[in-house]
Amino acid sequence: MDRTMKQFYKVLGFPPDDARLTRNRHTNSIFPITKFASREEVEKRREELRFNLRMAAGLYPWPEKTPLNARYEDAGEYEGYSIKKIMFESYPGMWSTGNLYLPRPMKAKAPAILNVIGHWEEQRLTRMDTADYPQQLANFARMGFICLVTDMIGKVDSRQVSHEYGREEKELWTSNGLGIQLWNNIRALDLLCSMPEVDAENIGMTGASGGGSQTLFLSLLDDRIKAAAPINMISLHMQGGCQCENAAGLRRDTDNTEMCAMIAPRALFLAGSTGDWTKYLETAELPGVLESYRQYGAESMVEHFYQDAPHQYNAKTRHKVYSFFARHLMGYDPEWTEQPIEVEDLQALTWFRGNGHAPGFDNDAEYYAFHKAERTARVAELSDDEKRRMLRWVTGIRCSGYNYIPISSEKAEDTLGEKGVLAGCHGRKLPMVKITPANWDGKRICLALGNDGKNCLDAEAVQNMLCEGYKVVSGDLFLTGEFEGAVQNTAGSESDNRYLTTFHYTNEACRTQDAALFVKAAADLGGELTLWADGCAARAAACAIALCDGVKEAHLEASALALEGDEAYYNTFFLPGICTVGGLDACLQLAKCPVVKF
Numbered sequence: 001m002d003r004t005m006k007q008f009y010k011v012l013g014f015p016p017d018d019a020r021l022t023r024n025r026h027t028n029s030i031f032p033i034t035k036f037a038s039r040e041e042v043e044k045r046r047e048e049l050r051f052n053l054r055m056a057a058g059l060y061p062w063p064e065k066t067p068l069n070a071r072y073e074d075a076g077e078y079e080g081y082s083i084k085k086i087m088f089e090s091y092p093g094m095w096s097t098g099n100l101y102l103p104r105p106m107k108a109k110a111p112a113i114l115n116v117i118g119h120w121e122e123q124r125l126t127r128m129d130t131a132d133y134p135q136q137l138a139n140f141a142r143m144g145f146i147c148l149v150t151d152m153i154g155k156v157d158s159r160q161v162s163h164e165y166g167r168e169e170k171e172l173w174t175s176n177g178l179g180i181q182l183w184n185n186i187r188a189l190d191l192l193c194s195m196p197e198v199d200a201e202n203i204g205m206t207g208a209s210g211g212g213s214q215t216l217f218l219s220l221l222d223d224r225i226k227a228a229a230p231i232n233m234i235s236l237h238m239q240g241g242c243q244c245e246n247a248a249g250l251r252r253d254t255d256n257t258e259m260c261a262m263i264a265p266r267a268l269f270l271a272g273s274t275g276d277w278t279k280y281l282e283t284a285e286l287p288g289v290l291e292s293y294r295q296y297g298a299e300s301m302v303e304h305f306y307q308d309a310p311h312q313y314n315a316k317t318r319h320k321v322y323s324f325f326a327r328h329l330m331g332y333d334p335e336w337t338e339q340p341i342e343v344e345d346l347q348a349l350t351w352f353r354g355n356g357h358a359p360g361f362d363n364d365a366e367y368y369a370f371h372k373a374e375r376t377a378r379v380a381e382l383s384d385d386e387k388r389r390m391l392r393w394v395t396g397i398r399c400s401g402y403n404y405i406p407i408s409s410e411k412a413e414d415t416l417g418e419k420g421v422l423a424g425c426h427g428r429k430l431p432m433v434k435i436t437p438a439n440w441d442g443k444r445i446c447l448a449l450g451n452d453g454k455n456c457l458d459a460e461a462v463q464n465m466l467c468e469g470y471k472v473v474s475g476d477l478f479l480t481g482e483f484e485g486a487v488q489n490t491a492g493s494e495s496d497n498r499y500l501t502t503f504h505y506t507n508e509a510c511r512t513q514d515a516a517l518f519v520k521a522a523a524d525l526g527g528e529l530t531l532w533a534d535g536c537a538a539r540a541a542a543c544a545i546a547l548c549d550g551v552k553e554a555h556l557e558a559s560a561l562a563l564e565g566d567e568a569y570y571n572t573f574f575l576p577g578i579c580t581v582g583g584l585d586a587c588l589q590l591a592k593c594p595v596v597k598f
């Protein structure tokens with residue numbers, strides 16, 4: 001099919017200079033510091049970012065907190081501490097695994113620390129100069145802390161799903177490893193709070209690298225974390241290099257440092273090194289975090305340590321962290337000196353010695369089927385307004401401000417043709433045509449949106465409305481019509497852009513935003529608005545009418561809306577999260593106007 005824009009519908013002589021043709025956000029972008037002018041501004045942004053994180057992680061609405069069914073097994077008793085193997089059921093069939101380090105003897109309720117591990121190959125069994133987790137955890141316990149350490153998914157005992165879980169079609173359901181690990185850690189907090197030995201009012205969390213990312217995410221969401229130490233991760237220069245730190249939509253308009261700033265005014269410890277992406281800690285990330293703490297007069301609650309070292313959670317950093325948690329969770333600083341430990345058989349701390357995994361889900365596919373069913377059931381319980389809130393996140397339909405820039409007009413015997421550009425937020429520039437017949441009654445308006453842009457003006461149904469005296473408005477959605485020949489550039493290397501959807505809306509989402517903008521502009525002309533759309537524009541319009549007012553009736557191409565299954569959505573209408581909210585069928589059920597399929 002020839003999709004070339006017909007000359008007499010052209011507004012410009014070249015593809016629109018739309019800012020979305022350049023995608024310049026990626027994991028190694030250099031992000032600016034987010035400024036805050038008041039405490040109210042911080043708190044508003046915190047709620048926005050909490051919602052954003054929950055949506056990206058597939059945790060909105062919250063899953064049901066089912067019984068944890070915790071299992072314990074003694075792994076050893078040592079001078080000043082003991083170790084247990086532990087596993088608990090975060091979802092039915094999904095087990096989080098790890099160790100529990102306990103002070104010995106236990107004298108009274110004790111503060112607790114949740115420990116999460118980064119991408120060290122041996123995880124909680126790692127004993128290296130850059131990180132020694134058995135020694136760190138043992139010293140926490142000897143100090144008097146109860147410590148729970150959990151495995152990353154796909155690592156050590158937690159091998160029910162792969163560590164790389166969560167790409168491609170799974171993004172349609174916001175089903176990802178980041179969300180699994182975050183929910184595991186939320187349930188780990190539940191477990192700690194349920195233990196009679198734990199002082200639930202004094203719980204901290206720490207982790208380095210990818211564990212620093214999980215510390216960031218949980219501390220942003222959960223106020224039960226009273227003191228957080230995300231080590232060698234918070235950066236304006238690198239946002240996370242693994243799938244487990246990236247989920248579609250997570251950083252479309254934020255970054256790790258801004259999210260970290262939302263922990264204010266709780267106690268926060270940051271560590272950085274010259275040998276990784278935290279090398280600018282003292283001149284970039286620390287000032288960025290203090291932007292929010294300053295609004296609470298809580299700058300003293302932020303501590304940091306910077307050293308000449310590679311990527312690490314080394315002895316120097318651990319020394320500072322012992323002091324930080326002691327002061328904020330125990331109320332005093334014992335000036336602890338790290339004591340060396342010996343563990344004869346590290347595999348004795350594991351459940352399966354590297355061979356097998358917990359009962360329940362056996363692979364990615366089994367968990368994926370469960371998660372889709374779980375999300376479908378939870379979303380079905382929501383009100384229409386809550387479903388629309390989710391759909392706004394999925395599509396990015398929020399900003400309705402625009403400016404119409406007239407280009408030319410031409411009056412014929414029976415019509416007035418006007419051409420211009422509809423300029424919207426975030427640099428959108430959309431060619432637009434308005435055709436007003438001489439017999440227009442000043443009320444009836446047709447907005448026509450097509451798979452091939454303004455060529456849809458030739459559609460029989462649209463021409464009939466024009467003859468009947470409708471004012472007809474049309475325009476080109478992103479990468480349709482006059483966008484032909486436009487080149488979409490992506491800044492950075494292929495490696496930088498491994499997680500493109502983490503930072504950017506998909507092209508399909510951009511078209512839904514454009515459809516909503518055209519609806520707003522057409523509705524502002526006054527009168528009764530009928531929306532007509534085919535192809536990709538029909539799918540975009542189905543989303544728009546669920547969120548936009550002003551449309552009296554929508555006529556949408558039935559075959560364009562007939563998508564069934566993940567593969568069809570992924571190949572035709574790829575919007576991360578769209579299947580979580582119920583797909584196009586749910587959009588039509590939420591429509592604010594009657595819908596006629598043709």
